[in-house]
Amino acid sequence: MTAVDLGLPVVRGTPDVTARPDSPLLVDRFGRVATDLRVSLTDRCNLRCTYCMPAEGLDWLPKSDQLTDEELVRLMRIAVTGLGVTDIRFTGGEPLLRKGLEHVIAATAELHPRPRMSMTTNGIGLDRRAAGLKEAGLNRINVSLDTLDPARFRTLTRRDRISDVFAGLRGAREAGLTPVKVNSVLLRGQNEDEAVPLLKFCVENGYQLRFIEQMPLDPQHGWTRTNMVTAAEILTELGTAFTLTPEEAPRGGAPAERWLVDGGPAVVGVIASVTRPFCAACDRTRLTSDGQVRNCLFSQSETDLRGALRAGASDDEVADLWRGNSWAKAAGHGINDAGFHQPDRPMSAIGG
Numbered sequence: 001m002t003a004v005d006l007g008l009p010v011v012r013g014t015p016d017v018t019a020r021p022d023s024p025l026l027v028d029r030f031g032r033v034a035t036d037l038r039v040s041l042t043d044r045c046n047l048r049c050t051y052c053m054p055a056e057g058l059d060w061l062p063k064s065d066q067l068t069d070e071e072l073v074r075l076m077r078i079a080v081t082g083l084g085v086t087d088i089r090f091t092g093g094e095p096l097l098r099k100g101l102e103h104v105i106a107a108t109a110e111l112h113p114r115p116r117m118s119m120t121t122n123g124i125g126l127d128r129r130a131a132g133l134k135e136a137g138l139n140r141i142n143v144s145l146d147t148l149d150p151a152r153f154r155t156l157t158r159r160d161r162i163s164d165v166f167a168g169l170r171g172a173r174e175a176g177l178t179p180v181k182v183n184s185v186l187l188r189g190q191n192e193d194e195a196v197p198l199l200k201f202c203v204e205n206g207y208q209l210r211f212i213e214q215m216p217l218d219p220q221h222g223w224t225r226t227n228m229v230t231a232a233e234i235l236t237e238l239g240t241a242f243t244l245t246p247e248e249a250p251r252g253g254a255p256a257e258r259w260l261v262d263g264g265p266a267v268v269g270v271i272a273s274v275t276r277p278f279c280a281a282c283d284r285t286r287l288t289s290d291g292q293v294r295n296c297l298f299s300q301s302e303t304d305l306r307g308a309l310r311a312g313a314s315d316d317e318v319a320d321l322w323r324g325n326s327w328a329k330a331a332g333h334g335i336n337d338a339g340f341h342q343p344d345r346p347m348s349a350i351g352g
Helices: 069-082 101-109 126-136 150-157 162-175 192-205 231-238 305-310 315-327
Strands: 036-040 087-091 116-121 140-144 180-184 208-212 244-246 257-261 267-271 284-287 292-294
Touching (some): 036 069, 069 101, 069 305, 069 315, 101 116, 126 162, 140 162, 162 180, 180 192, 284 315, 305 315
Parallel strands (some): 036 087, 036 284, 087 116, 180 208
């Protein structure tokens, strides 16, 4: 097993840009090619999840710092037509809070070649907009839901909105934004006993459940391994109620390991970013709502594309900046490294 397999950032220092191959794609020094773009549409959110932000919220970005719709679409056009991006995931904050969301999706759907488009949301208000999002060109959706219990939901999110999330899930399914995936984070001492109920709920309703190990991306920097429920623990608990069979289909760059539930067709996934790093197959690049491109969720540096756009850079110049950012990507996120430092930006500002 190599250091890349383990997700460790073994290459340090400034990379040699002269060694970068003459390729239009987003390649890095380890042979990976980024084809999946995560686009944060806003840092704002209408929930206050305890593992994501403090009760009082955060200092939101000024509107002038955020990319305009036109700037967003231009950067996605550059990514798709010039850099080889094939998949775009819209994230936040909460992307449904972005004014002009349907316009951005519709404009992206007109790109050639047309990228596959998905979105990660907390589901609040989704029931009213799911049909319009589908019509604009969105292919599928992920909805975050960490508990089925209304009281726990209020505790975890500091908001009484679980009925809105359930309505959003139903609306997405009825609109054809399928497969509808549910993202769940289990926290020790809070909701770790809900692995089985969450999977039963998803199987009964035709949703695909994915458990995500809690990652060190909170603004309070309060993450500890002792509070994180590991993939191994989740699978052990699920095994008490279901028969799980590893899916035979190649995983590729997908972050989730997947298992058939009781022989299928239902599946469950586990994204084990901490205990089972999948950095060796990472194919993602990230764009924040203020126009900074990041080559890793845990990167300590960013490349300013917004500044380049507003300074009059050409598409080719912007693309070259993006390629340089990808070339500098480390072998892994380094969470398990003794020298790991949590990013300054929280998840709500980076985008999921």
